[in-house]
Amino acid sequence: MAFLIESDRLGETFAALANSTRRAILARLAQGEANVNDLAEPFDLTLPAISKHIKVLEHAGLVVRGQRAQYRPCTLDPSPLEEISTWAEQYRPVWEARFDRMNDYITQLSSAPENGRKR
Amino acid sequence: MAFLIESDRLGETFAALANSTRRAILARLAQGEANVNDLAEPFDLTLPAISKHIKVLEHAGLVVRGQRAQYRPCTLDPSPLEEISTWAEQYRPVWEARFDRMNDYITQLSSAPENGRKR
DNA sequence: CCTGTAGTTGCCGTAGCGGTTAATTAGCTA
DNA sequence: TAGCTAATTAACCGCTACGGCAACTACAGG
Numbered sequence: 001m002a003f004l005i006e007s008d009r010l011g012e013t014f015a016a017l018a019n020s021t022r023r024a025i026l027a028r029l030a031q032g033e034a035n036v037n038d039l040a041e042p043f044d045l046t047l048p049a050i051s052k053h054i055k056v057l058e059h060a061g062l063v064v065r066g067q068r069a070q071y072r073p074c075t076l077d078p079s080p081l082e083e084i085s086t087w088a089e090q091y092r093p094v095w096e097a098r099f100d101r102m103n104d105y106i107t108q109l110s111s112a113p114e115n116g117r118k119r
Numbered sequence: 120m121a122f123l124i125e126s127d128r129l130g131e132t133f134a135a136l137a138n139s140t141r142r143a144i145l146a147r148l149a150q151g152e153a154n155v156n157d158l159a160e161p162f163d164l165t166l167p168a169i170s171k172h173i174k175v176l177e178h179a180g181l182v183v184r185g186q187r188a189q190y191r192p193c194t195l196d197p198s199p200l201e202e203i204s205t206w207a208e209q210y211r212p213v214w215e216a217r218f219d220r221m222n223d224y225i226t227q228l229s230s231a232p233e234n235g236r237k238r
Numbered sequence: 239c240c241t242g243t244a245g246t247t248g249c250c251g252t253a254g255c256g257g258t259t260a261a262t263t264a265g266c267t268a
Numbered sequence: 269t270a271g272c273t274a275a276t277t278a279a280c281c282g283c284t285a286c287g288g289c290a291a292c293t294a295c296a297g298g
Binding site: 138140164165167168171172175188189190 | 258
């Protein structure tokens, strides 16, 4: 009965990346696979907290989990990062145009007869 | 007494982008400046709700506000988008390596003697 | 079977988000 | 001045995020 439940993958990715601990975990995983304890080590957080962060990343598709004995190794899946990069790149024309408009603005300012008076 | 309050600009940007309404507002602003009522029009939300979304975007540095009579026009500031694009691009080597590994995997598959059996 | 190690699940408290309605501020215009 | 339009603020509600602790599951090895 999954009716009209927009999944918003992009939003989920952004939400996952909004947390600095999670971004740090991703950075660590970019070096290669790691267990939960390894990932937890740099942080002043309990293991359950890290476990939950990992679950968020997993749900966002950023982390894939394995199973070897009692270890559940994490690996980075970068495809959502590719997606958000692509999304952001949509706006590249805007931030490149910014300089042009800035120039326009400055030109306007210096050629305008007067500005900023209070009435 | 603002002691040890890490500002986490990147996190704030990601958090702002995590909401689809806010991303839609940005998309609209990419076409050019707009007032709050204009921005609210496409959504099934009250004006205060939109006003709050705008404040989030403003606080994240994604929107700059003006003042003309009773209007407070919004314009897009794309620099945080440039930042997150740069951040994501850090991982490009990872997602490009993925294809190589995929190829390895496919090569393995096609040279393997049989696969996909259920145990 | 018991013990140790790795990790997850459940529950709780605090805080913030996303939405509403109602009231308020700010500026134009008659 | 009064009244209209634009937008924000205030107060409130339900829900979720993030952290902790305690209990639990899962597997390996003696």
